[in-house]
Amino acid sequence: MGLELYKKKRNFNLTPEPEGKKKSSASKLSFVVQRHKASHLHYDFRLEMQGVLKSWAVPKGPSLNPKDKRLAMMVEDHPYDYKDFAGVIPSGYGAGIVEIWDKGTYADIENSDAKTAQKNLLAGLKAGNLKLTMFGKKLKGEFALVKLKSKEDNTWLLIKHNDEHAVDTDYNSEKETPKNSPINKWLLKNKDTARSASRPAPVKKKVS
Secondary structure (H helix, E strand, O other), X not given: OOOHHHHHOOOOOOOOOOOOOOOOOOOOEEEEEEEEEOOOEEEEEEEEEOOEEEEEEEOOOOOOOOOOEEEEEEEEEEEHXXXXXXXXXXXXXXXXXXXXXXXXXXXXXXXXXXXXXXXXXXXXXXXXXXXXXEEEOOOEEEEEEEEOOOOOOOEEEEEEOOOOOOOOOOOOHHHHOOOOOHHHHHHHHHHHHHHHHHOOOOOOOOOO
16 A cells, blocks of 8 residues: 555644654564544554554454454554654644554564565455464454455454453453543543533522
C-alpha cells in the first residue's frame, strides 16, 4: 500500500505525526498498539512489514481470550517512526489523543529470524491469514489476523491462540490501561463537564 495515502490524508504543517519514510528494524520486527481517542475511542494495531507499519483499527482492543474475535479494520500503512508516536492530533483527520498501549517485537508463528519471518508474514497477509508470535508487555504468544472474505475488503478478525499466555476469563483492554493516562484524564474531565452540564441550574429563591 505504501505511504502515499497516509501522507495525502495529513497536513504535516499542522499535525505532530511523523511524515516518515520507509525504515526497518535492525533485527526483530516491531509492533505497537496505540490507544486513540478520536471521534470514537479505539485501538490501532500496527505491524512492521517492508519498512512500514501495516495497520488495523480495533474498536474493542486486543484480547487474550481465544473466544473473543475482535473486529479489525485494515487502514492505510503508517510510517515506521509512528511506532513511537504519542500526542495530540489537532483538528482534521484522526483528531484526538494517541497513547501507546503496548509495544515490542513480533515474528511469524515459528518465531523465525526477521528475514524469514517477514517473508512468511507477507505471504499470510496476501492469503488473508496472518499468524503471529507477539513479544510485548501485554500481548504475548500466538495470535492470528483472519480476513473476512464475505465482508468489505478491509475487514479482519484479531484472535488469540490458545496457548500458555491465553486467559479464559473476560478480557477488557480498557482495564489494562493506567488510570492516569492522558486519554483517561481527558475522559474523566469531560465526563465531569458533561455531568455538570446535564444538571439543572439551581432555582433562586425570591426574596420578599
